[in-house]
Amino acid sequence: MTGDFFAPQGKIKIIKGRCISLIGDDIDTDRIIPARFLKCVTFDSLGSAVFEDDRKDLKGKHPFDLTINKNSSILIVNSNFGCGSSREHAPQALLRWGIRAIIGESFAEIFYSNCVAIGIPCFTMDKISINTIQEKSEKGLIFDIDISKAEARTSESKFKLEIKSSSRNMFLSGEWDATSTLLNNSSLIEEKIKQLPYVQLNEDFSK
Amino acid sequence: MSQYTLFDKVWDLHKVADLPGGSSQIFIGLHLIHEVTSPQAFGALKDKNLNVKFPSRTVATVDHIVPTDNQSRPFKDILAEQMIDTLEKNCADHKIRFFNIGSGSQGIVHVVAPELGLTQPGMTIACGDSHTSTHGAFGSIAFGIGTSQVRDVLASQTLAMNKLKVRKIFCKNKLTDGVYAKDLVLHIINQLGVKAGVGYAYEFTGPAISELSMEERMTICNMSIEGGARCGYINPDETTFNYIKEKKCSPKNQNWHLAVKWWKSLVSEENAIYDDEIIIDAAKVEPTVTWGITPGQSVGINQKIPELNDLSKDDQFIAGEAYEYMGFNPGQKIKNTPIDVCFIGSCTNGRISDLRVASKIVKGNRVAPHIKAFVVPGSEKVAKEAIHEGLDEIFKQAGFQWREPGCSMCLAMNPDKLKGNQISASSSNRNFKGRQGSPNGRTLLMSPAMVAAAAISGKVCDVRDFLKK
Ligand code: SF4
Numbered sequence: 217m218t219g220d221f222f223a224p225q226g227k228i229k230i231i232k233g234r235c236i237s238l239i240g241d242d243i244d245t246d247r248i249i250p251a252r253f254l255k256c257v258t259f260d261s262l263g264s265a266v267f268e269d270d271r272k273d274l275k276g277k278h279p280f281d282l283t284i285n286k287n288s289s290i291l292i293v294n295s296n297f298g299c300g301s302s303r304e305h306a307p308q309a310l311l312r313w314g315i316r317a318i319i320g321e322s323f324a325e326i327f328y329s330n331c332v333a334i335g336i337p338c339f340t341m342d343k344i345s346i347n348t349i350q351e352k353s354e355k356g357l358i359f360d361i362d363i364s365k366a367e368a369r370t371s372e373s374k375f376k377l378e379i380k381s382s383s384r385n386m387f388l389s390g391e392w393d394a395t396s397t398l399l400n401n402s403s404l405i406e407e408k409i410k411q412l413p414y415v416q417l418n419e420d421f422s423k
Numbered sequence: 424m425s426q427y428t429l430f431d432k433v434w435d436l437h438k439v440a441d442l443p444g445g446s447s448q449i450f451i452g453l454h455l456i457h458e459v460t461s462p463q464a465f466g467a468l469k470d471k472n473l474n475v476k477f478p479s480r481t482v483a484t485v486d487h488i489v490p491t492d493n494q495s496r497p498f499k500d501i502l503a504e505q506m507i508d509t510l511e512k513n514c515a516d517h518k519i520r521f522f523n524i525g526s527g528s529q530g531i532v533h534v535v536a537p538e539l540g541l542t543q544p545g546m547t548i549a550c551g552d553s554h555t556s557t558h559g560a561f562g563s564i565a566f567g568i569g570t571s572q573v574r575d576v577l578a579s580q581t582l583a584m585n586k587l588k589v590r591k592i593f594c595k596n597k598l599t600d601g602v603y604a605k606d607l608v609l610h611i612i613n614q615l616g617v618k619a620g621v622g623y624a625y626e627f628t629g630p631a632i633s634e635l636s637m638e639e640r641m642t643i644c645n646m647s648i649e650g651g652a653r654c655g656y657i658n659p660d661e662t663t664f665n666y667i668k669e670k671k672c673s674p675k676n677q678n679w680h681l682a683v684k685w686w687k688s689l690v691s692e693e694n695a696i697y698d699d700e701i702i703i704d705a706a707k708v709e710p711t712v713t714w715g716i717t718p719g720q721s722v723g724i725n726q727k728i729p730e731l732n733d734l735s736k737d738d739q740f741i742a743g744e745a746y747e748y749m750g751f752n753p754g755q756k757i758k759n760t761p762i763d764v765c766f767i768g769s770c771t772n773g774r775i776s777d778l779r780v781a782s783k784i785v786k787g788n789r790v791a792p793h794i795k796a797f798v799v800p801g802s803e804k805v806a807k808e809a810i811h812e813g814l815d816e817i818f819k820q821a822g823f824q825w826r827e828p829g830c831s832m833c834l835a836m837n838p839d840k841l842k843g844n845q846i847s848a849s850s851s852n853r854n855f856k857g858r859q860g861s862p863n864g865r866t867l868l869m870s871p872a873m874v875a876a877a878a879i880s881g882k883v884c885d886v887r888d889f890l891k892k
Contacts, residue, residue, distance in 0.1 A: 240740070240741075240744070241737070241740050241741050242617060242618070242741050244717075244856075246834075246853070246855040246856070246858050247855065247857070250857055250862075251834045251835060251858075252835075252860075254459050254487070254836055255488060255506060257506060257509050258466065259463055269856070273862070295618065296621070299617060299618070299651065299717075300553065300853060301552075301553050301834075302460070302553040302555075302567035302569055303459075303569070304460065304463075304569035307569075308570075322621065324618070324651065325621050325622065325651070325653045326566075326567050326568070326569060326653060329569065329572070330569035330570075330572075333569060333571035333575075334569075381445055382442075382444045382445035382585055385443070385445055386444040386446075386583075391444050391583075394571075394575050394582075395473070395578050395579065397442060397443075397583070398448060398579040398581050398582075398583065399473075401440050401579075404448075405439055405450065408439050408450045409450065409477065409580070412436070412437075412452060414452060414543055414685075415452070417674045417678040417681055417685070418543075418673075418682075419675065420671065420673065420675060421541070421672050422479040422672075423672060
């Protein structure tokens with residue numbers, strides 16, 4: 217886990233770091249960050265609580281507690297990662313622990329869009345490649361991820377990654393931090409609200 | 424003739440622009456907020472020096488952290504108090520309507536918005552909560568978002584999104600006696616799997632769906648997310664219109680007729696093109712109970728917990744984890760599993776019709792001696808109506824505790840929690856490891872009628888045996 221926390225900012229093109237493997241399908245957001253940690257009005261303190269119950273259970277043997285993974289930043293997971301609740305606390309906790317990119321077989325939808333919204337690129341790969349990488353990362357594997365080429369390089373080999381083209385463009389342009397892009401269309405938004413039938417028909421809506 | 428689904432029509436109507444990256448900018452007609460996922464969003468607005476663009480399109484209530492035994496302020500839990508206090512301030516600062524405790528309209532956000540008539544066909548609805556899919560029951564496109572997206576909706580009333588594909592889930596025939604909407608949706612998730620819905624909106628249709636009341640339809644759409652679908656919807660019909668009519672925030676007089684006419688025009692065309700279609704036979708659904716740690720791991724009440732070999736390769740890993748966590752053996756019967764706690768409530772099954780059904784099972788019976796059983800109405804309105812009908816007395820006389828509205832033990836961010844490895848029979852929606860507040864607590868999801876029956880008999884049983892009596 218890195219000491220000082222720097223939130224991702226602007227264009228994201230290259231991510232370099234050590235891989236950390238977390239094995240299991242359907243790992244839900246309640247496991248990533250149990251509900252009791254949601255009692256907070258900022259995300260600041262979530263990093264140390266990531267996977268708290270699973271880690272307690274494994275008494276030091278959880279990947280997030282192993283010394284070799286201490287400074288890892290690229291998480292390798294299996295299928296349907298992040299299913300369940302919409303809590304952004306889950307990717308925020310991962311981010312604050314030190315995760316900067318995730319590679320997996322598949323992701324749950326809201327989790328994926330939360331990751332995009334906070335600047336964590338998520339890539340997919342087939343099961344067999346994931347399993348290979350998970351094995352290797354247990355012995356220490358460093359990836360150089362090039363987002364525009366959608367590939368991960370090591371000193372010896374290259375892996376092809378999949379990423380939705382809209383997400384890729386958003387990371388490369390910095391548009392993932394969406395607020396200002398959306399506000400660029402302010403006049404279109406004002407026009408749109410006038411066109412919506414239900415806005416016209418609902419005189420009691422704001423009561 | 425057009426070949427559009429309701430989803431296509433509502434999406435097109437709300438599209439503001441195509442964004443440079445390739446996604447679409449979508450207008451959000453109704454934005455619902457609560458205390459857990461909004462404070463950081465308001466914080467971010469402040470950091471960026473931004474205002475709420477259309478405060479009248481956002482509505483707030485408080486549900487996740489509220490205690491259900493004693494709601495007097497300040498709450499005993501100072502963190503919970505801090506959260507409600509922050510929401511109160513944010514709503515006051517930005518002139519956002521807030522249905523606070525004691526307002527008569529507070530409750531679980533997905534119970535509150537429909538009962539106020541805020542949820543209407545043809546809207547786009549977003550909320551920082553995955554069960555926002557509930558509102559799709561009215562023929563709206565409703566989905567959960569994260570906190571950064573809550574910030575974006577507050578600031579711009581829009582979101583950057585990719586269009587979803589649509590899967591038609593045609594439910595043929597009808598549900599049989601003692602089998603409810605909850606059983607049907609658990610069955611659908613079991614059949615399709617918990618990740619099949621990723622990238623899809625689910626359109627639920629067919630005779631078994633048309634038959635359902637609005638509250639039952641909400642149960643179905645509520646759990647779309649448990650099947651991986653961010654959004655689920657049902658085409659609006661007379662049942663929908665009758666439910667909305669005369670609600671506090673619904674269109675009135677001449678506008679009502681115009682609204683109904685417009686709503687009818689939104690329905691998916693007969694020859695609409697879907698990305699996928701599947702058929703479910705509702706008549707074959709039994710009362711259904713989960714045995715594992717995902718909502719897809721369920722069986723009919725008379726079936727056995729599957730053996731590893733009965734499952735597809737993809738499902739075996741998580742099944743192994745589930746046997747171990749739950750302490751169940753493959754091949755074991757689910758019927759007669761002893762229960763410790765019974766919970767009736769949540770945005771899935773905490774509405775008035777759920778309490779009515781459960782009270783019929785409970786009436787004149789006693790909760791089994793070792794069981795802790797409690798009922799948590801989904802909102803202040805539900806509570807009021809239930810009390811008016813005397814349902815609270817029926818539950819209390821049988822030995823249930825009657826609580827104040829809130830999310831309660833659905834996620835246990837409040838004092839209602841399982842202890843140790845207790846097993847609960849729950850009418851909620853998630854049986855994830857640790858979901859109900861104890862890191863090794865165990866949850867069996869089922870219909871509220873089945874929870875009521877389990878409370879009386881002290882173990883998992885077939886509610887149909889109670890109905891015969
Ligand atoms: S009742 Fe449960 S699922 Fe519904 S909003 Fe509350 S915590 Fe979420």
